[in-house]
Structures are given as C-alpha cells and as structure tokens.
Amino acid sequence: MKGQSSASPLRQLWPFCLWLVLFYAVWLTVVLLTDGWDTLRAHWPIAVSMALGSYIAGSTPMGGGTVGFPVLVLFFDMPGSLGRNFGLAVQSVGMVSASIYILSARRPLDWGLLKPALAGALVGTPLGAALIAPFVPDLWVKLTFAVVWCSFGIMHLVKLKELVAAEGVSDRWRCYDTQLGLTVGFTGGIVASITGVGIDMMVYATLVLLYRADLKVAIPTSVLLMAFTSVVGIFSNLLLSRFHPGLYHMDPEVYANWLAAAPIVALGAPFGALVVNLISRTPTLLLVSLLCIVQFVWTIMHERVTGVALLAALGSVLAMNALFHVLYRCGRGESSLDHPGLAAGLPPVELVGDERGE
Template sequence: MEKQSWRNSIRMLWPFGLWLLAFYTVWLTIIVATDGWQSLQHHWPIALAMALGSYIAGSTPMGGGTVGFPVLVLLFDMPGSLGRNFGLAVQSIGMVSAAIYIFSARRPLDWGLLRPALVGALIGTPLGAACVAPFVPDLWVKLTFAVVWCSFGIMHLLKMRELVSATGVSNHWRNYDRWLGLTVGFSGGIVASVTGVGIDMMVYATLVLLYRADLKIAIPTSVVIMAFASVVGISANAILSHINPGLYYMDPEVYANWLAAAPIVALGAPFGALVVNLIPRTPTLLLVSLLCIGQFFWTIAHENVSGFVLFCAVAGVLAVNGIFHLLYHWGRNEDAFPALQSSAPETPAVQLASEENAG
C-alpha cells in the first residue's frame, strides 16, 4: 500500500520534474554557450545566500528577494534598483518552481481571493515599473523594503499563536473577494515593482488576518501570487530597459547574479514548500520575523538614517501595523459586519490547484 502511494506521488509530480529538466537544460546551455563558469565563480556568495533565501521563499509568505535584496544592497553596497531587479529575476525561477510544485502536489489554494489578485497584479506591477519605480530615490527603495518587512515581522511576533493554530478559512468576506483581490493585487504589484517583493505578504496578511485562513492555504496562495508578479515584473523591466535604457536602466550584474543563483533557487524554493508541511511552522516563522525586524535596524544604521527620514520610517512601520491590526480586528469581530453574512458562493473558494485547472 505504501509503495503504491509512493508511486502515485511520483506520478503526480511529473509536471514539476519536467519543469526542472527544462530549466536545467536551458541554464546549462547558457553556461556552456557563453562560457559562464568564471562568472559563476565570481558570484558564488549570492548563490550561497539564496540557498537560505529560496528555502524561506517556499516555506513562508516571503519571496527569495527578501534575502537577496538586503544581501546585495546592504552587504555588497549595491543600489536598491539592482536588488529589486535581482529579486524579481531570481523569484521568476524560484517562486515559479515552488508554484509548479504546489500545483503538482495539489496543495489547497484560496482561488476566491487569488484569481482577482492575479488580475490586479497584472495591471499594477507593470504600471508601477513604468510610472513609479524609476522615480523613487534609492534610499526610499531601501526604506520601503525595510518598513514593509519589519511590519510583517512585528505582526507575526504579536499574532504568532493565533496564526499557527488557525484551521480552514472563513467565508465571511466572500462577497468581497473580487474587490479585495483586485485592490490587494494592484497595490501589491506596485509595491513589488519598487522593492521586488511585497505582494505575497499583502495577500498572505489578508488571508490570515481578515479571512482567518489556515497557513496551509495562505502560504501556498502567497507563493503563487509572488511567482506571477515576479514574472510580470521582470518582463516589464526588461522591456522598458530596451525602450528607454536611460530611465529604466537594468544593471548587467542582475543577470550575472541571477545566473549564479537560479540553479539553487529552482530546487530550494520547492524544498521549502515541501518541508513546511513536515515540520512545525512556529520556529521558521519566528526566525524569519526576527530577521525581518533585524534588517530594518541594519538598513537604518547602514544608510545613516536620522531626523525626518527616520521619523518617516518609524511612522511607516506603525502605519502598516495599524492596517494589519484593522484587518485582524475585522476578521476576528465578524459580527461588526452583519451585512456581509450572506450565503457562501456555490463554488468553493478554496480548491486544490489541480481542481481549479480541471474546472
């Protein structure tokens, strides 16, 4: 019986295996054709860092750029735009790889919120890349990243016990799936166009705080939306850099770092998605939350932030956590919105990935 179950699992994962075969074939062809071995040797530190980053990307609602950005920007003193573009580029492999594994393994996804969020991200991400990201000063790119993820870390530390104990998902807000998804996807796409990450955290926060969703649903859903936004974002940036190289400059180091890190994240992110179902989530989320808060103070010290700019950064953390608290309050006190308590949709909003494809 166990042998049959093992065979069924292997058979179910054939799309993921086909993806890995295709990716590594293309990657190796690029290395051989361009004689990229020297570049790999020169950029091994980012590959090493992304071994951790890709695991975090697959096992938490955080893209691999959450590690790649501070490593490149704070440790290697690269500009924020490079960290952003690298994050999108590397996630277009790592998060896509994790998403394909999630689909193949038939993990539950909240399609009710995810479907409109994908539409919102398709609009917001390229719009942000064209009209917002080029005009944000480098320091504010770094601070936006630091504020968003510090807020995420604080929220988890405060609500950790409730988040890890939640089961299922509430249907209380289902009538507003379309507008909530579009709003979160659009605004999250703009945030991702500036920092390279963020839309995953926003979808995740909406699910766990407002919808009271199980992490087994919220984390895979956040991985899928980040994978989609990463592909859209790096594609938009690549196209814009060819149209107007001066305004939408993409540093060649983005490609060099991507070439070194891509083969690591292609396996690391799906590995995180696998492990998260086998071990308790609390230790991983606790470590990640502390890292998120730590990188905020690291950014403040590294950039010598003080005065009004420091005030804005701290105010930003408080403001984002204020939004989190509001979502939590609304999600916990459902009676405050009795008008929303209509009948649930006929089609379940939470479905296995394979069921959505089949439907």
C-alpha cells in the same frame, strides 16, 4: 492497490520534474555557450545566500528577494534598483519552481482571492515599473523594503501563536473576493515594482488576518501570486530597459547574480514548500520575523537615516501595523468552525489530493 496509491503522488509530480529537467538544460546551455564559469566563480556568495533565501521563499510568505535584496544592498553596497531587479529575476525561477511543485502536489489554494489578485498584479506591476519605480530615490527604495518587512515581522511576533493555530477559512468576506483581490494585486504589484517583493506579504496578511485562513492555504497562495508578479515585473523591466535604457537601467550585475543563484533557487524554493508541510511552521516564521526586524534596524544604521526620513520610516511601520490590526479586528471571531456552511455555494479553497484524504 497499496503500491498504486504510493506511486500516485510521484506520478502527479511529473510536471515539476519536467520543469526541472528543462530549466537545468537551458541553464547549463547558457553557461557553456557564454563561458559563464568565471561569472559563477565570481558570484558564488549570492548563490550561497540564496540557498537560505529560496528555502524561505517556499516555506513562508516571503519571496527569495527578501534575502537577496539586503545581501546585495547592505552587504555589497549595491543600489536598491539592482536589488529589486535581482529579486524579481531570481524569484522568476525560484518562486515559479515552487509554484509548479505546489500545483503538481495539489496543495490547497484560495482561488477566490488569488484570481482577481493575479489580474490586479498584471496591471499594477508594469504600471509601477513604468511610472513610479524609476522616480523613487534609492534611499526610499531601501526604506520601503525595510518598512514592509519590519511591519510583517512585528505582526507575526504579536499574532504568531494564533496564526499558526488557525484552521479552515472564514466565509465572512467571501463576497468581497473580487474587490479585495484586485486591490491587493494592484497595490501589491506597485510595491513589488519598487522593491521586488511585498505583494506576497499583502495577500498573506489579508488571508490570515481578515479571512482567518490556515497557513497551509495562505502560504501557497502567496507563493503563486509572488511568482506571477515576479515574471511580470522582470519582463516589464527588461522591455522598458530596451526602449529607454537611460531611465530604466538594467545593471549587468543582475544577470550575473541571477546566473549564479538560479540553479540553487530552482530546488531550494520547492524544497521549502515541501518541508513546510512536514514540520511546525512556528520556528521558521519566528526566525524570519526576527530577521525582518533586524534588517530594518540594520538599514537605518547602514544608511545613516535621521530626521524626517527616520520619522517617516517609523511612522510607516506604525501605520502598516495599524492596518494589520484593523484587518485582524475585522476578521476576528469568524472561522470556518463558526460557519460550517461554507456550503453557501462559494467554497473558498479548492482541496485536492492529500487534503481530501486521498
């Protein structure tokens, strides 16, 4: 009986193992058929960078593009559009890999908010890719990215102890799941179409600040939403580039960097999703929060942002943190401990496997 229970977690991971076998078989075939070894040798720095990026993607509410974007844009002086497309492309492997692991391992997810958010992202992401992203100046792409994650970093530094200590999920806002999920998915999809990331942070902030959700629920939920949005986003951009390559340009360097980074993130992101359940989240989130603020300062200095643009960036950081504070105040004082009757018929989290003590 004991052997049977210890084997069960391994058996339930077979979809994840199958995914890895199929992915690496396809990747290796592509490398061999296209003589991609030269490409891999030329782009090894991004592969090394994404070792950290993929771990962050699986263990925090931040996509791997959060590392890939500043590395390509700030280190290698690539345009923001290339950083965005690379982020979406590499997350379509790394975040998808982490999502398959999360689903196979039966991690708890907030399906009540996630389902409408997926629907909103399915609409908002391609719309943003077609109607907004191509017309945003490169500097503003970089600043949008910097503002979003700087705001996230400040919010975490201020609320980290309380966020890490949260347990359960409040049911106070459960009746607004559909409206909130659609709003987060649609607006987050537009943000992701511009920067390659962002929707994961938005659903995460909604869960931890408004719903007072446990990080064990909020982080996996954000990973799945970012994975889905990344797939929708990169395929939208690929299709658009076929119809109008002048307006919707897809730089060949996106593919070259993706080919080098993909085999790293396929394992790195699920490794992060595994480790985050074994160690304290505080050190990882603290480090990531500080890096988010540093990259904002770095972007401002690197791009020599002054005048109106600087005021707009600083004002946007303040505005986003004001919004976070409103969400926090709305959710304050409500927790699953205050509402033992999550049994109102609307269980916010589907607990399976180990989370039920099995």
